[in-house]
Amino acid sequence: MATLVALMALSLSACGDEGDSGLSGTSDGGAGGSGATVGVGGSSSVSSSGTGSGSGSGAGAGPSSSATSGAGGSPEKPYDHCVDGYKPHPSDSSPTMKDGPAEFFPPGNNDPNIVDTTVQPEVLEWMYDNAWQAAHVEWHAIRACNIPGGRGLSKVDICRFTQLIPEDQNCQTAGDGYQFLVFHRHMIQALKQLWPNHSEQFTGFTKFPTKAEDVPPQWRSAWRDWDASALEAGRIGDEIDKPENLARFPDEGTLGFWLQCNVGQRLRGATDMPWVGLHFVLHAKWARPGNTKHGVNNTEANIDNYMFWKLHGWIDNVWEKYRLAKGLKPDDQKLKDDLVAQCREMDTEIRIIKENLNPDEVVNPNEPLPVESGFFHEQVRPIFESTTNLCSGCHAETGANARLTLGGHVSSKRIVEGLVNKPSIGGGQFKLVVPGDPDRSWLYLKAAGLAEAAGCMQTATAQCIPGVMPPSTSGPTVSPQQLQILRQWIQDGAAGPP
Ligand code: HEC
Ligand SMILES: [Cu+2]
Known part of the structure; x- marks a missing residue:
């Protein structure tokens, strides 16, 4: 029934x-x-x-x-x-x-x-x-x-x-x-x-x-x-x-x-x-x-x-x-x-x-993805799509949590476009990624478990949800080496694929 x-x-x-x-x-x-x-x-x-x-x-x-x-x-x-x-x-x-x-x-x-x-x-x-x-x-x-x-x-x-x-x-x-x-x-x-x-x-x-x-x-x-x-x-x-x-x-x-x-x-x-x-x-x-x-x-x-x-x-x-x-x-x-x-x-x-x-x-599930290269595509994206972090399991190309896409059937170019200088919805005044400034980038702060201490203030368009990503009760799961790669990508200007 x-x-x-x-x-x-x-x-x-x-x-x-x-x-x-x-x-x-x-x-x-x-x-x-x-x-x-x-x-x-x-x-x-x-x-x-x-x-x-x-x-x-x-x-x-x-x-x-x-x-x-x-x-x-x-x-x-x-x-x-x-x-x-x-x-x-x-x-x-x-x-x-x-x-x-x-x-x-x-x-x-x-x-x-x-x-x-x-x-x-x-x-x-x-x-x-x-x-x-x-x-x-x-x-x-x-x-x-x-x-x-x-x-x-x-x-x-x-x-x-x-x-x-x-x-x-x-x-x-x-x-x-x-x-x-x-x-x-x-x-x-x-x-x-x-x-x-x-x-x-x-x-x-x-x-x-x-x-x-x-x-x-x-x-x-x-x-x-x-x-x-x-x-x-x-x-x-x-x-x-x-x-x-x-x-x-x-x-x-x-x-x-x-x-x-x-x-x-x-x-x-x-x-x-x-x-x-x-x-x-x-x-x-x-x-x-x-x-x-x-x-x-x-x-x-x-x-x-x-x-x-x-x-x-x-x-x-x-x-x-x-x-x-x-x-x-x-x-x-x-x-x-x-x-x-x-x-x-x-x-x-x-x-x-x-x-x-x-x-x-409007994601075309059959559209072949472009061949891409560059630091984000080769070093950063695999972190999001790794089977331990599984960011893309919840932040895929459609129906994504927090309307945030970090992997799946989507080009790296589009992932980066969705991050750079884009407002967060759960990080108050913080943007997702601010080129050159990882410590003001909500994506980095969330992954590093530093969002709690960052001083988020609610705005008209964003509340404050400072929990670590992926969700965990025991601190960050993204490894220190991976966090360093993410940090460096943002520090160096958060470029997409060339
Ligand atoms: C189990 C599902 C799940 C996994 C895995 C996951 N997320 Fe999330 N993510 C969420 C949910 C739900 C939210 C909304 C609640 C929140 O902001 O904490 C969210 C929110 C976020 C936000 C805030 C977006 C905004 O605009 O405020 C970021 C950044 C983020 N995730 C990054 C990541 C990264 C990076 C990973 C992998 C390292 C990851 N997430 C893995 C479910 C997940
Ligand atoms: Cu019809």
Whole structure:
């Protein structure tokens, strides 16, 4: 039972579930952002099908040729991936690129029952380089700004861009259901354009999976049968084109609401809506304990996961089947415009992220580290990463204690940048590293066990936690020789790799 509860809690924060009860952390960022320069260009809007309320996301960013567009296009009009489509990624034609799921094991665990599945590494890399994971988070977060408790999901305080906040908020209206469908189709389409030869990765289940054989081999041992309501909902989805099922959903937005929203959520005015919660239980189905780095329920990275695209692809298939049965053409102009609007919104969110997000928070776990040298890299960093000091065990590249990174999958350059002249959060007036002055450097003082005596005074931004590092009840564990190396590095100017 406990596992079930944990699973539910996990999946509450899954994609698209943000507006529901799982919300916490009401960091009401308020207005008045920190000098972000986001223009709200020619706003195209996704009209909310079925609600008549119009005004979707007015997040027009203007044509932008971003990282992927490469050369080409006519000289007078810049290439615009929102309109012209994405060009195939170079890896698409590479003989080394694979199909199907890639396997991911949490560090130190090779248990085949715990393996997670991601899209291929080339895709992951592209998504991290283009801040897609973060943009997906912000797309959902901005749809919770006006929901009680909904602020605080954003990594960039997105709600301060009030003009970008869509009227249709997460699972409040049919308009939101429609935008959910269109946005996820935009992502699916873009990925298929980028990898036309490997599009299987972004193709959904052709039918609702009801048995272990329907899912990739990695997931079969974890298969558990659905309960009756999920099974019935899945069947309605697969048979959406039957007249009695079509009749349940007067418009695409209502269908989108039903597909997206959580158990217990209801659309005002909808009378014949069957059990709601498919998207939610599909996400929950592929939770892995202790493996959240690319997990389908890790809100920061769920689009990394192969099963994310299987389940969202299935949702997209149901929607398309509905459209065809209703006589809506795949290439009708309204849909095209709405897809472009979602592409523009995503690009705007990517731009906000690039201008506002601490790059330490967008770590690409697959990015190879640069080859580095120099005193810090060769002498100091190994101290942090040694198996006796284990600084990097608690101060790694993501989710670090005290938001301090001292090792892990991160370049030495970035570690040094995070230290030199950076304020501490537990050392009062002290900075982490002051070049030339080890005795005023909180990092050194903490490691040497000298922080207690240093005279820390609380400030508006930092308290005083003078305990030794690594935490110990018997004084410093970093050896005198190692402390001497650390001291010398700071004394000599605390340089990063050349
Ligand atoms: C067991 C986990 C753990 C290990 C191992 C560890 N730290 Fe920490 N570190 C923490 C925690 C928790 C904090 C926040 C509390 C505090 O400041 O004491 C912290 C805080 C710090 C701070 C203060 C940051 C600030 O802004 O105030 C520094 C500097 C630091 N650690 C350096 C190190 C170094 C150097 C090592 C290895 C020699 C190390 N830590 C090993 C958990 C750890
Ligand atoms: Cu999503």
